[in-house]
Amino acid sequence: MRSTLFFIPHQIAGFPLFGFGLLLALLVISGVVWLAWSLTKKHATQDLLAALPVWLVAAAIVTFVLPNVEMVLPSGEPIGLPIRGYGVLVLLGLVAGIGITGIRGQQLGIALDTIIGLGFWMMLGGIVGARLFYVTQKWSEFDQATLLEKLVGVLKLTEGGLVIYGGVLGGLVAATAFCMRHNMKFLATADLIAPGFLLGLALGRIGCLLHGCCFGGICTANLPTIQFPEGSGPYNAQLASGQLLGVSLKGKYSPPGEISAVRSGSLAAEAQFRPGQQMSELQLGSSGEAPISPASPQPLRVDAMVDGQRATFMPSELPDWSLPVHPSQIYACVNALLLCLLVWHVQPLPRRDGVAFSIAILLYALSRFLLEGIRSDEGGQLGTPFTIAQLVAIGSGLAAMIALLGIYKLPPGRSWEWPRSISSTEESN
Numbered sequence: 001m002r003s004t005l006f007f008i009p010h011q012i013a014g015f016p017l018f019g020f021g022l023l024l025a026l027l028v029i030s031g032v033v034w035l036a037w038s039l040t041k042k043h044a045t046q047d048l049l050a051a052l053p054v055w056l057v058a059a060a061i062v063t064f065v066l067p068n069v070e071m072v073l074p075s076g077e078p079i080g081l082p083i084r085g086y087g088v089l090v091l092l093g094l095v096a097g098i099g100i101t102g103i104r105g106q107q108l109g110i111a112l113d114t115i116i117g118l119g120f121w122m123m124l125g126g127i128v129g130a131r132l133f134y135v136t137q138k139w140s141e142f143d144q145a146t147l148l149e150k151l152v153g154v155l156k157l158t159e160g161g162l163v164i165y166g167g168v169l170g171g172l173v174a175a176t177a178f179c180m181r182h183n184m185k186f187l188a189t190a191d192l193i194a195p196g197f198l199l200g201l202a203l204g205r206i207g208c209l210l211h212g213c214c215f216g217g218i219c220t221a222n223l224p225t226i227q228f229p230e231g232s233g234p235y236n237a238q239l240a241s242g243q244l245l246g247v248s249l250k251g252k253y254s255p256p257g258e259i260s261a262v263r264s265g266s267l268a269a270e271a272q273f274r275p276g277q278q279m280s281e282l283q284l285g286s287s288g289e290a291p292i293s294p295a296s297p298q299p300l301r302v303d304a305m306v307d308g309q310r311a312t313f314m315p316s317e318l319p320d321w322s323l324p325v326h327p328s329q330i331y332a333c334v335n336a337l338l339l340c341l342l343v344w345h346v347q348p349l350p351r352r353d354g355v356a357f358s359i360a361i362l363l364y365a366l367s368r369f370l371l372e373g374i375r376s377d378e379g380g381q382l383g384t385p386f387t388i389a390q391l392v393a394i395g396s397g398l399a400a401m402i403a404l405l406g407i408y409k410l411p412p413g414r415s416w417e418w419p420r421s422i423s424s425t426e427e428s429n
Contacts, residue, residue, distance in 0.1 A: 003211050003232075004295040005088060007080040010070060018066040018081065027062055031055050054120065071294055079294055089207030094123050096203060097196030104192060104347070108416040114182065121178050122171040122193070129170015164201060168361075168396075171197070187354030187407070188415035194360040195344040202336035209329035216326030217376035218243060225324035230315075231297025235322040237376065239302055242282055244319060247273060255282040259306070267318070271304075271311045281305045287315050326374040335367045348418035352410055358403045365397035 008017065015022050038048055070078045098119035105115045175193065179186045208214040212232035219225045228234040238244035241254040246266020249257035259277045262268045273279075287301040299315035343360045350356060369390050378387045386394070 002085050004082045005085050006083050007071070007295075008083060009080045010078045018070065019063055023062045023066075024059065027055075027059055050117070057124070073294065082295060085210030086207035086213075089210065090200075090204050093200030093203035093207075094119070097193075097200035098123075099196075100199055100344075101193055101196035104195070104344075107419050108192070110192075110416075117182075118175065118178050118189070118193070119196075121174045125174025126167040126171035129173070130164065130167030132170070133166020164204075168197075185353060185415040187352075187357070190357035191347055191353055191355070194357045195340045195347070198336045198340035198343060198360065198364070202333045202340065205329050205333035205336060208332075209327075214329055214332070214375065216328035216331075216374045218323050219326045219374075224327055224330075226327040226330075227321040227324055229322075230318065230320055231300075232322065234325055236284065236300070238322050239284055239300070239318070240282065242268070242279065242304070244323060245273075245302065245304070245313065247279065249279065255279045255304075267313055271306075271313075273306055273311075277307045279304060279306050280308075289315060325376070328371060328375045331374070332368075332371055335371065336364075339363055339367070351412040351414065352407050353414050354403065354407045358400045358407065362397055362400035362404070365393040365400065369393040369397070 011017055012022060017023050035048070066081060067078075070080060071082050072078050098116060101119065102112050102115045106112065172190075175189060176186060178184070179189050205214070212228050212234060215228065215234040215237070216226075218238070235244070242249065246263035246268035247259055248261040248263075249255065250260035251257070257279060259273060259275050259279055261275055262273050282302065282304045284300050284302055287299045289299040291298055300318075301315065302313040302318065304311045304313070339360065342363070343356055346359060347356045372387050372390045372393075375387075378389070381388050381391065384391070
């Protein structure tokens with residue numbers, strides 16, 4: 001796990017980099033140079049106007065977003081923009097997804113500029129949709145924040161908090177609008193983008209591994225496992241449940257509840273916790289100790305109330321690593337890669353548009369439903385034992401099956417001439 005890869009400094013040579021600073025000046029100069037070059041090449045006015053939103057979005061991000069996501073010291077002094085492993089992998093996933101979609105698009109005779117434009121708008125729609133889904137799902141975490149703090153929290157995309165199903169919905173909305181404007185068939189376009197979406201998802205899951213989100217449950221079987229360091233999501237979740245202390249509760253995941261077992265040699269055993277006692281509360285709080293570096297997590301203390309007696313565990317007493325958990329992020333990455341390869345080879349085979357995309361959604365829904373069984377970062381929702389992801393997987397799987405039935409009632413025919421294989425395409429050239 002490596003949540004923060006490095007920092008971009010707050011200022012260079014005494015000048016601020018973000019906001020109304022050096023980066024905005026560089027962006028304006030680049031925009032003027034690009035405009036002058038485009039005019040000398042006599043590019044169409046329509047093409048220039050189509051690129052304008054890209055420049056405006058970039059300027060808005062540099063001016064208003066980046067200053068609010070800089071890391072600051074307790075004194076309030078900004079120290080720079082942390083480059084998170086999660087954000088970098090999501091960006092690489094977007095680039096890789098657009099890349100393989102561009103390769104397939106060239107085989108079909110689709111201009112690369114069209115693929116890049118489609119990818120850009122789907123990227124924006126996907127990020128907005130994924131973040132809105134997450135914020136809606138976790139809105140209770142923002143209850144105590146001020147309006148400004150809520151806005152800043154919503155915009156902190158590099159620290160995780162993107163839900164894939166929200167990204168799919170947002171991306172599809174953007175793709176639909178793009179297809180309508182450019183007179184492209186939606187089902188054919190959906191087939192085209194399916195492998196790229198899955199490849200981007202695979203790389204994004206490595207970002208989840210670096211960030212420590214989407215983690216698996218504790219693994220006691222003879223299976224592959226992974227451990228996360230102090231301050232990570234799995235570590236803090238195990239602390240909050242008492243599991244890292246060595247406590248298991250009867251029929252419950254977290255306090256309050258009756259202690260059913262105490263692991264031998266654990267902190268709970270040293271504190272003389274015993275089965276049958278009541279753990280009425282277990283709270284994580286600041287220890288008052290300074291973190292090792294600005295990028296390091298705040299050291300935590302744990303206060304447990306057992307049979308009316310309080311026990312406190314300081315950071316120096318707590319383990320350095322979490323208990324072994326299922327490497328769910330790696331499983332999800334491998335799953336997405338295998339689905340990407342499968343759908344890539346399935347793309348040319350059907351006689352109707354939309355089949356490859358529907359198969360991708362159906363298989364992903366099935367595999368995601370099963371993978372949720374080894375994750376422990378989210379409990380059952382809406383009075384069911386199923387997580388939100390599992391409920392959405394059920395709905396999207398059923399929707400994909402209904403779509404397949406509807407597609408096969410349409411007459412055969414595809415919008416583009418799909419190559420049966422890359423090698424056959426090269427031979428025909």
